[in-house]
Amino acid sequence: MPLSVLITRICIRSFHLTRSIMSARARVQIFPSSKTLFDEPLQMKVEGLIPKQSVELRAKLTDDKGVVFKSSAVYCADTSGTVDLGTSSSLSGSYTGVEPMGLFWSMAPETPHSRLIKRDTSSPFLVNIEVADTTDLGHTLGNATVERRFMVEGARRVPVKFGRVRGTLFFPPGPGPFPGVLDLYTLGGGLTEVRGSLLANKGFVVLCLAFYRYDDLPKTVTHFDLEYFEEALTFLRSLPEVKGPGVGLISISKSGDLALAIASLLPDVSATVWINGCNAATVFPLHCKDRIFPAVAVDISKIRINGFGLIEIKDVVTDPMAEVNKASLIPIEKANGKFLFVASEDDRNWNSYLFAEQATKRLKDHGKDNFEVVKYPKAGHFLEVPYMPFYPSGIHAAVGQVVSFGGNAKVHADAHVDLWRRIQRFFHKHLNSNSHKAKL
Numbered sequence: 002m003p004l005s006v007l008i009t010r011i012c013i014r015s016f017h018l019t020r021s022i023m024s025a026r027a028r029v030q031i032f033p034s035s036k037t038l039f040d041e042p043l044q045m046k047v048e049g050l051i052p053k054q055s056v057e058l059r060a061k062l063t064d065d066k067g068v069v070f071k072s073s074a075v076y077c078a079d080t081s082g083t084v085d086l087g088t089s090s091s092l093s094g095s096y097t098g099v100e101p102m103g104l105f106w107s108m109a110p111e112t113p114h115s116r117l118i119k120r121d122t123s124s125p126f127l128v129n130i131e132v133a134d135t136t137d138l139g140h141t142l143g144n145a146t147v148e149r150r151f152m153v154e155g156a157r158r159v160p161v162k163f164g165r166v167r168g169t170l171f172f173p174p175g176p177g178p179f180p181g182v183l184d185l186y187t188l189g190g191g192l193t194e195v196r197g198s199l200l201a202n203k204g205f206v207v208l209c210l211a212f213y214r215y216d217d218l219p220k221t222v223t224h225f226d227l228e229y230f231e232e233a234l235t236f237l238r239s240l241p242e243v244k245g246p247g248v249g250l251i252s253i254s255k256s257g258d259l260a261l262a263i264a265s266l267l268p269d270v271s272a273t274v275w276i277n278g279c280n281a282a283t284v285f286p287l288h289c290k291d292r293i294f295p296a297v298a299v300d301i302s303k304i305r306i307n308g309f310g311l312i313e314i315k316d317v318v319t320d321p322m323a324e325v326n327k328a329s330l331i332p333i334e335k336a337n338g339k340f341l342f343v344a345s346e347d348d349r350n351w352n353s354y355l356f357a358e359q360a361t362k363r364l365k366d367h368g369k370d371n372f373e374v375v376k377y378p379k380a381g382h383f384l385e386v387p388y389m390p391f392y393p394s395g396i397h398a399a400v401g402q403v404v405s406f407g408g409n410a411k412v413h414a415d416a417h418v419d420l421w422r423r424i425q426r427f428f429h430k431h432l433n434s435n436s437h438k439a440k441l
């Protein structure tokens with residue numbers, strides 16, 4: 002056999018041998034299980050790699066609006082051919098360093114400026130994990146599917162149509178009674194169940210309340226009526242599974258001022274979580290029987306374009322303490338319950354940090370100490386549940402265009418985990434809860 006033919010044959014054999022080694026199935030191990038709750042951490046290991054092999058781990062999910070969210074990270078296997086996400090560093094990709102849950106919190110939407118949407122929390126998200134070889138045009142070495150659930154076994158999800166009240170109720174497993182919590186989401190209407198369903202797993206009956214643009218509620222609003230929220234609270238308290246008399250409120254963004262008004266002007270609200278909200282009525286006037294809180298004034302000359310070409314509206318809502326806004330301020334000193342004020346220092350949606358300072362000063366000035374404050378430097382506006390993909394910009398419900406919401410992805414992700422523990426602790430402490438204390 003001529004030497005050149007022999008060399009060619011040897012090359013082809015070694016190419017196929019290398020290829021078959023490289024494409025050997027890597028094992029993706031998920032602990033404690035591949036079926037976990039969305040807010041629970043998990044451990045992931047890839048085994049069966051070539052020692053020191055460079056691989057890319059990729060995560061992908063499709064949300065309930067059909068938007069694909071993806072993340073990726075490059076790792077180098079150790080001498081035993083293992084990548085352990087609990088100890089190995091990501092060298093590049095959607096995040097770097099040791100981040101056991103990085104593949105989850107760093108996911109970004111393929112359609113820019115999208116928020117991860119889960120409409121019906123009785124079904125899980127399926128996250129596809131793929132291990133690819135970085136030296137062989139991304140050849141797939143292994144994969145796994147991770148289920149991220151919203152409801153524990155035995156929890157119940159019940160759509161609500163009661164009088165004018167529309168939303169979804171979540172019950173933890175067991176007979177109860179449990180403390181009740183009303184969950185109010187942000188401007189834009191619709192119904193968001195993610196936070197409420199996960200909170201119910203911790204031992205609360207949670208009513209996720211829609212207040213417009215959902216089911217047969219009005220598509221648009223000109224004002225909010227406190228009576229609607231009163232009806233929702235009365236309904237929640239009337240449930241045999243709900244331990245009274247005091248209930249909790251959790252809010253974010255626009256619903257922060259609604260929560261303050263409910264806690265201050267309606268009876269039996271024992272604990273209110275206010276996340277990056279305002280201390281005065283915003284966007285729409287708030288009607289409370291014969292009293293009207295006008296929306297705080299806005300100054301659209303304060304709209305800016307930032308370095309990424311995104312609209313920034315942080316200073317558009319004028320100072321709630323300004324004379325012109327005095328009638329918009331919520332009289333929070335009237336509240337009998339406790340407050341947890343949560344403010345992100347890099348909130349670009351509005352100055353929630355200032356609003357939290359003003360709210361707590363008002364309480365102190367009235368001799369009250371019924372509040373806790375937590376501030377997150379470098380976190381942005383939308384503080385959500387652990388491992389929620391970061392949402393730094395999106396279509397703003399009041400502006401109708403993409404605006405910046407601020408924040409640094411890693412810091413924001415850490416804030417999600419920290420805040421979630423604080424919220425549970427706060428509600429268990431102030432809502433006369435017996436369960437789950439040991440876990441906190």
Ligand SMILES: CCCCCCCCCCCCCCCCCCCCCCCC(=O)SCCNC(=O)CCNC(=O)[C@H](O)C(C)(C)COP(=O)(O)OP(=O)(O)OC[C@H]1O[C@@H](n2cnc3c(N)ncnc32)[C@H](O)[C@@H]1OP(=O)(O)O
Nearest residue numbers: 120187188189191192214215254255305396397398399400
């Ligand atoms: C230097 C000079 C520069 C010049 C720049 C020029 C700028 C020009 C701008 C000019 C504008 C001037 C106006 C200034 C006004 C400023 C006011 C400032 C006030 C700021 C403070 C306001 C308080 C807040 O900040 S609140 C925070 C805001 N929050 C958000 O914006 C939320 C984030 N965004 C979103 O969530 C979405 O993008 C949203 C809601 C805005 C829109 O999304 P979409 O339209 O897709 O709606 P969906 O919610 O997804 O609903 C679609 C559809 O589904 C139904 N639905 C909802 N939930 C459910 C469910 N659980 N089950 C079933 N169905 C559901 C829903 O009803 C909808 O149905 P429809 O039939 O379509 O209605």
